[in-house]
Amino acid sequence: MATKEIPYKIYLEENEIPKQWYNVRADMKNKPAPLLNPATNKPCTLEDLEKVFCTELAKQELNDTDAWIDIPQEILDFYKMYRPAPLVRAYCLEKELDTPAHIYYKFEGNNTSGSHKLNSAIAQAYYAKQQGLKGVTTETGAGQWGTALSMACSYFDLDCQVYMVKVSYEQKPFRREVMRTYGAKVTPSPSMETEVGRKINREFPGTTGSLGCAISEAVEAATKQEGYRYVLGSVLSQVLLHQTVIGLETKAALDKYDIVPDIIIGCAGGGSNLGGLISPFAGEMLRGEKKYQIIAVEPMSCPSLTRGRYVYDFCDTGKVCPLAKMYTLGSGYIPAPNHAGGLRYHGMSSIVSQLYDDGYLEARSVKQTDVFEAAQKFARVEGILPAPESSHAIKVAIDEAMKCKETGEEKNIVFGLTGTGYFDMVAYQKFNDGLMEDYCPTDEEIAASLAKCPKV
């Protein structure tokens, strides 16, 4: 129990921004399974990876032994513009719920990209610049990652080419304009600029695109242009590594007030924000020093941890990326189109998957309408309008706080508030108008999708 009076917002000093990322793989006895080259089914080498990824990032991807990786000074300088991020005591939410629980959230939305994605985007842009590259390519669906990468590339004066799923490009013009304001070239996918894009347009005239197609276009664009590499916003271990600034700052802020969390909650799509938040705590568990209850929250419409299988699978629907062993619903799985809340990825970070398989964390899936109800409740008392993704964590934090109300327990609940929902008002509108629907895939649908996983 804390003895000092806890402020609404615990801010660290600028010199308390972590100077190293924490590589939780170093403390894992059961390491995540290696990425496999889809052509050979053998573990990817540095040579395999650096054709597509920046060399230093490929090294980080393969590094499962060094527990601490220095954060370069140029990245730290950028972090200073929007970090440390506050750890907020949700006094108003506690009062609203009338719970004895103490609720804290780490708020990563206080930057223009509106989310935690910037933590990795700036790192990836930096390593690309260091390597002397001209630019990077990527895909974006909802646009959070594309926005963050555009900002990062603008800062380092790198060319940024974003393949944006056509339906999002058309329906989310504001996301697109933010990226353009930061100087990115945003192309609706499938485009006529790549072979794969032209092929898809020929085969499916009028298609509005998919993430899988956009990935394929971005990878092709990276490999066909001199001085370009492809970058990704989640799933990969390098991304999770960069996101550990979230967890390290959270732990430092809690330690400052002698707060020991009982429950740590994060939303899980590709797993990088969750992994970044929990890494330092999972490390303590892995080293046998502490015990926490860690909960990953995923949408009921895309339940990779709770209903998927732990096997090797393609990372992308286009099947151009390495194979990863992960909890997956099958790379062809696409959540119902009425699912508005992000976290639509079919698989899960291999680090998070292994920790889950080893029992270090539990997982829950939640209904979309419940998520928006929690989001609205949170917004009305805490002020911040949360991203739908982040609101999955809010939902379970509220559930746990209500359990404490029943039992009278004064638990410390910490959750990650990964971003803001300014660009998600179409979904909020659906909810406000009572038009939002829930979706839960049948066992048959999942089984059919899983049947297409590669045999490795």
Place this chain on the structure above:
Amino acid sequence: MATKEIPYKIYLEENEIPKQWYNVRADMKNKPAPLLNPATNKPCTLEDLEKVFCTELAKQELNDTDAWIDIPQEILDFYKMYRPAPLVRAYCLEKELDTPAHIYYKFEGNNTSGSHKLNSAIAQAYYAKQQGLKGVTTETGAGQWGTALSMACSYFDLDCQVYMVKVSYEQKPFRREVMRTYGAKVTPSPSMETEVGRKINREFPGTTGSLGCAISEAVEAATKQEGYRYVLGSVLSQVLLHQTVIGLETKAALDKYDIVPDIIIGCAGGGSNLGGLISPFAGEMLRGEKKYQIIAVEPMSCPSLTRGRYVYDFCDTGKVCPLAKMYTLGSGYIPAPNHAGGLRYHGMSSIVSQLYDDGYLEARSVKQTDVFEAAQKFARVEGILPAPESSHAIKVAIDEAMKCKETGEEKNIVFGLTGTGYFDMVAYQKFNDGLMEDYCPTDEEIAASLAKCPKV
């Protein structure tokens, strides 16, 4: 000159949030002229004002003698959720400009309403609640004020009725949905719910509304419903009073590092954010203690300070509010529709007007395209996507920093970054596409509008 190393962001402690607002009128030898009752042309009494406004707020409006007004604890508790706001050293912008100047900005966009408007919205909602009212009514154009008020009312469980100019209601559905998410009732104006609305709809079928009409509807709705009052987001002295938290925090942060500003810059629409930012500094000048260069920046398309006249005028185009003596372009003046950047108010806070008339501040008007160019430059290096309104201040801060580059002067430049531009992407898109136009009214247009000012 500062001797301590200055961080990127100067954060005050929670207990350094101001506990009193500073009422600069108390230190003004030439007081702002009183509001006049439009029926009698006599100074408004408390009785006049409290029919429309909350009683405590009406008292604040009339109080030009008490220099310090206590901030109630409930408001302080809310402030703690998003204040203190950081004072940011724009290291990256300085580097980009290669200027010896030191540039600082007070960032008020780190809350869901996205702007400084919340500082006054929460105060006004509090006093309404204290008075036992059921709710408040207001108008909103672009939506910043309506959003802030919705959040504040949601916190205090007050009914909030927002009359939103119909064209904005239709073109800015996301702003509308944020307000609805916070529980506000948002009505496109002119509506069929008020007499004045029905009258206007009869006379001008198909009209898309105006701010003047929305004000008239909101005032009618407040006065015709038991337990309701009307609230306003700028112009009034009470609003400027609440916004002094901006200036007081700015001064405290500067003092902490022994920084003495040479130039203080704010954008000016109705004048409340500018007035709030400069009040503590203007107070020092009024008391003869210090001298600063203070610059108000307004759009060239709505140049009330630089080209208006200092006379009594209506505060609203509907002519239902009290008369105020202010720099005005005439209450019928409406900026060209291609003006996207906010700050469209025809007049100016009577406090700011009097300070300007007495030579305590200077004013500049700037072109819209120059403003967006400055906004883009700022965004690309400082990360934050600024609101078009705030970007007026950025433009002049950059101008001043470039002058320092010529002269070699190491001036300290402080400006107010009032908010973020997430909901202004239509304007950014116009700029990105090269379709943004500038507008400058002719002398004849302004003279014709001014000719309709009331004879007092």
